[in-house]
Amino acid sequence: MEQYDESVLEKYINHPKCIAVGECGLDYYRLPDDEEEKKQNIAKQKEVFISQIEFAKKVKKPLIVHIREASDDSRQILIDNNAKEVGGVLHCYNASEHLLPLADHNFYFGIGGVITFKNAKKLVEVLPKIPKDKLLLETDGPYLTPQPFRGKRNEPAYTNYVADKISDLLEITKEEVEKITTTNTLTLFKQFSTII
Numbered sequence: 793m794e795q796y797d798e799s800v801l802e803k804y805i806n807h808p809k810c811i812a813v814g815e816c817g818l819d820y821y822r823l824p825d826d827e828e829e830k831k832q833n834i835a836k837q838k839e840v841f842i843s844q845i846e847f848a849k850k851v852k853k854p855l856i857v858h859i860r861e862a863s864d865d866s867r868q869i870l871i872d873n874n875a876k877e878v879g880g881v882l883h884c885y886n887a888s889e890h891l892l893p894l895a896d897h898n899f900y901f902g903i904g905g906v907i908t909f910k911n912a913k914k915l916v917e918v919l920p921k922i923p924k925d926k927l928l929l930e931t932d933g934p935y936l937t938p939q940p941f942r943g944k945r946n947e948p949a950y951t952n953y954v955a956d957k958i959s960d961l962l963e964i965t966k967e968e969v970e971k972i973t974t975t976n977t978l979t980l981f982k983q984f985s986t987i988i
């Protein structure tokens with residue numbers, strides 16, 4: 793595993809266009825097979841995640857959080873370390889209901905192209921449970937391109953199709969989806985920003 797060096801973050805964080813800290817988070821999808829190495833890997837991920845939460849609080853920027861197959865640990869770490877102070881985005885929200893309590897901790901749920909996929913049953917089911925004032929649109933470009941362009945390179949413009957799908961599923965107009973998600977984006981990133 794590469795050495796984590798916070799001075800690299802320090803170098804970029806003061807750039808006026810830097811509005812968040814991340815991606816950081818926990819990913820248990822690809823862990824070593826060896827039990828001892830697995831344990832060490834998880835411990836290291838947690839240690840770095842916690843230090844990045846502390847860093848975000850110090851520099852007063854929201855977090856962009858990546859969570860894969862690690863919902864319970866991620867939720868616990870975010871709550872225990874009072875990440876609420878800066879909040880952030882659960883990027884490519886993975887539809888885990890275990891993350892829903894983070895809505896009360898200043899965290900927003902990034903919905904991307906996956907919601908348009910035929911096999912997105914879980915996300916379709918969970919979507920209405922996300923408080924509307926915590927919904928965001930995201931691209932994750934160049935990946936996870938929404939239908940009808942699935943498989944092609946993803947572009948920010950395609951969030952249009954994500955908005956269409958959310959409008960269908962929540963039975964609200966597309967204009968409402970746009971208004972809600974734009975307001976939420978500004979609320980989150982404006983809280984400490986001087987450029988937005």
Ligand SMILES: [Zn+2]
Pocket residue numbers: 815858859883884
């Ligand atoms: Zn990610």
